[in-house]
Amino acid sequence: MIDVVIFFFLLGIFARLVGSDLRLPEALYETLSIYLLLAIGLKGGIELSQQPMLSVLPQVLGVALMGFTVPLILYPILRSLRFNAADSASIGAHFGSVSVVTFAVVTAALIRQGIAYEAHAPLWVAVLEAPGLIAGVLLARLGDKDAESTASVRGHWATLLHDVVFGKSVLLLLGGLIIGAVAGTAGTEPIKALFIDPFKGVLALFLLELGLVAGGRLAEVKRYGWQVVAIGVLFPLGLSFVGAGLGLLLGLSTGGVAVMATLAASASYIAAPTAMRIAVPAANAGLSITIALGIVFPFNVVIGIPLYIKLAQALTGG
Amino acid sequence: MIDVVIFFFLLGIFARLVGSDLRLPEALYETLSIYLLLAIGLKGGIELSQQPMLSVLPQVLGVALMGFTVPLILYPILRSLRFNAADSASIGAHFGSVSVVTFAVVTAALIRQGIAYEAHAPLWVAVLEAPGLIAGVLLARLGDKDAESTASVRGHWATLLHDVVFGKSVLLLLGGLIIGAVAGTAGTEPIKALFIDPFKGVLALFLLELGLVAGGRLAEVKRYGWQVVAIGVLFPLGLSFVGAGLGLLLGLSTGGVAVMATLAASASYIAAPTAMRIAVPAANAGLSITIALGIVFPFNVVIGIPLYIKLAQALTGG
């Protein structure tokens, strides 16, 4: 049985395709994304508080390395598909980074199916935001000497790093994690009714919004052609093996391997578009957003995640 | 004892009358109305999932017919009161369509009083949105040959139908209904904490907002005079008999008859104003909104609904 939140996503896509006037106010979009980031962080933090800190260190390093490597793997493939340097770097960066809502959907699916996963997984998400973006910018600079010179005011590494690390996504995820870890189960009890109980309903609402946005992107897919569809389906499938492999290597649980596969397969549509727009202006923003939000996201949420869970079960015998 | 949500409505009216600076941000207004439509749909859908589909077909037809007929009944009355063709058609259309919040208030009242009603009633609401608007536009076109010619770009029937059927209200109500019906009680359990439990509190907040808007309309009432007040009180009372009659004919429960009476008596202030503004531009928008939101809505919410419930009890012996 399909998770109810997926229906909201499909409703959003449907509304857009039939030309409905339904729009969620921008302030609601922002509110929902702030909520989800904080709530995911908090939940992870509460669990983290019951764990030896040192045991997560190898995971943090492994995840960071994976994020950095993904764009390096994808870049030559994209170049060989005749994308220019800037676009190849930018698309790679989107895949190297991560989609928080995809993470929320996979954990919801795991909970529904009763498959355990490492409860501090939000930490992986926070760690995954930045390295892929850095690798993407590096590739763009190497691939196109011009890029740096035009971007006279911008493009300082320090600025990029600052913007990602102290950007909304990482700050709220890590902020939530730390608050959850420090306050613990008892300390966060009084805010449970806002941050824990309605979580899945809020996720449903956010998926309705993302359906509207993704639906609006489908027209673009036609413009960019079949290549973009192929990338948006095959890259996630391929990357899920990279993620699952890392999960096995780190000795994660079945659910943990599924999460890691999903994180690798997911493409960022919040941090990456903003960062690439500033750091790699020559890249076509419409192209990478169409891939990340118009194809990868729907594919993962509706088709990919069940597969990644199956994959994890097969690999771990779970 | 008056339902607590009514107090919020009165607080809103009071705030406006004393010139308070209290305003709800527009994004909140939109958010609340999206929430209410989805939540009402979901609740109805969950119940619908436990029911034979065919049994609701006569209800759907009956309700659609009622919505279409109401403007036809009101038009000659309004014309005889010296309203012009466009205004008569537009006011009729507002009454032919429906107010979702009035529906929410009557069901809340029924639940409080322990009177059962058909749980799939939101389906009636969704069906009732469009037919009255179509009849209204038809009347305007027949009554004023000019109307069509000025509205060269607009006014295509296909556009009107599309806009209502895929408009926010119907789309969210039906979307919620279908999601609720497909996912069922178990499937919607995880989103209950957002869409079911806080429902009445959100209704209270929305009534506060509607109180502010209705309060702002009261000044207009003075401008339009006593006729408008008479229409806003007598039409609902009269129409409640039409609705109750239909309910009896369809063999509804006591609560169902009360709901049907209320739906007939209610006037739309979301779908109708927008649709009429585009399809019948010659109609005075301020006039019909003042009636629908300045008089009919407060009258129904504070005085009408208790009467309609009494009426249903008397008619069904319930």
Next chain:
Amino acid sequence: MIDVVIFFFLLGIFARLVGSDLRLPEALYETLSIYLLLAIGLKGGIELSQQPMLSVLPQVLGVALMGFTVPLILYPILRSLRFNAADSASIGAHFGSVSVVTFAVVTAALIRQGIAYEAHAPLWVAVLEAPGLIAGVLLARLGDKDAESTASVRGHWATLLHDVVFGKSVLLLLGGLIIGAVAGTAGTEPIKALFIDPFKGVLALFLLELGLVAGGRLAEVKRYGWQVVAIGVLFPLGLSFVGAGLGLLLGLSTGGVAVMATLAASASYIAAPTAMRIAVPAANAGLSITIALGIVFPFNVVIGIPLYIKLAQALTGG
């Protein structure tokens, strides 16, 4: 152990200090503040409904007198510190009025520590809004004959009084109180899931926002210098004794004395800035907001409140 909501405040300050792009949409800010005012009022009203009305009359009078007196006490001190008449009056008015969120934080702390307080305390908050502002305007007019003449259109006493009494804060607090008192525990039961259960989570979110705003003010602190810091720390400490004294005089419980000390020590950052801007335009708005929100609020929330509770316990032997 620090209350979890304080962590959200600190996260907000941190985000601002490190230059994060995290911002809460303005519509969310407004929504949260409307929610908090209504919810605080409702909670107090529900309790008030179980109490003899007459017993609160002396408290109402005492609180109003305190609010009016505070600016009169602070004015000469501020003048002797070389602030001009308008600024001295305005800063005094901010302290004479009250911060609703500070009230929410002290009651949360009392609940956590199991210390009882008068449940109708929100009534004190509503009463405290206005008198300090009136005293402040009075002082400004007396201190600077010019002020009135420039403010030709504005500054009518009736306007000022109207704006405060029917302003958002007082209207929602009193509106909530009355609705709570009239509807009682049973009547408000259906809206509990929105207005009572998630309250503390919403407070946490609002503190995140206030942290962002206060963090933005810290740069200003440097501009205004050490005097402003001294005022923002010493005035609250001093005023807490005034409040605690009044609490003892009125025979309040330990928690009640702590609340009263906190209310006295808190400075308004909603009603006061708006009212002073209109009624005392010559006052430097940035200066008083920096004190109220940049220093007094963080000080009270993080350091002051625990001290005021200790003080109340010492004074009442509770």
Next chain:
Amino acid sequence: MEKHKRTLLVVIAEANIERMLVQDIRRLGAAGYTVTDVRGGGHSGVREGTWEADRTIRMEVVCEGGVADKIAEHMLAEYGKHYGLTLYFSEVSVLRPNKF
């Protein structure tokens, strides 16, 4: 840096007809438009914009004078009678003449 004369047409209207205005503008030859949500007051009363029937938009279009005239004329004829509508023209200059 050479500058080129263009006309800025500003249209203030109820939000209800935004979609139609955009279609008109496009059809009559403007290359772009920018829309802002506003509130205001005029002959037909105060519009605060707190709920859907009460919203107002401000649209600005930079284009050639002739196009601006055509758009304005069309709008006045089509919507002037029944809708609150404010129109004004202003002379502006741009740097990239073929963009507008």
Next chain:
Amino acid sequence: MEKHKRTLLVVIAEANIERMLVQDIRRLGAAGYTVTDVRGGGHSGVREGTWEADRTIRMEVVCEGGVADKIAEHMLAEYGKHYGLTLYFSEVSVLRPNKF
């Protein structure tokens, strides 16, 4: 299509005084006004508009030149000293002269 010269007066000010500005504008003879919520920066620092004391509005008024002058003069005298205030005039043309 005949055009008529009018003046566009733009006022940028803190949101706190919006109500008073509207009253002034009406009293001094303008037929309408349009308000937008904005943010910005100037001599008195950056105003981001994330909470009430920090909000800024932009008001535009199309009216006869003399009325614009009167409004601007009044505003400068009344609010110029104590409030952040930006005023500018621009020549515009309109189609319906008796509307403005």
Next chain:
Amino acid sequence: MEKHKRTLLVVIAEANIERMLVQDIRRLGAAGYTVTDVRGGGHSGVREGTWEADRTIRMEVVCEGGVADKIAEHMLAEYGKHYGLTLYFSEVSVLRPNKF
């Protein structure tokens, strides 16, 4: 009441680069700026602004003609190639010449 000629420069651009535009404006000598959230359409398609990557801003700067030219030239060179960007100039007058 003497009036002084200034130039109004309006810049419409994706919200992503707002921070950089503000820095540029300040650096190149403008005393202030005002930003509005807008939506719109142009050569690069429709921008509705319902989520972060799709937001557009409108920035207006009143300054001396020379400063406006410098700002516009810089923006065109720096952002014109890769970002959706609309720029236009308009003649305005102000009352307090040393404010702008």
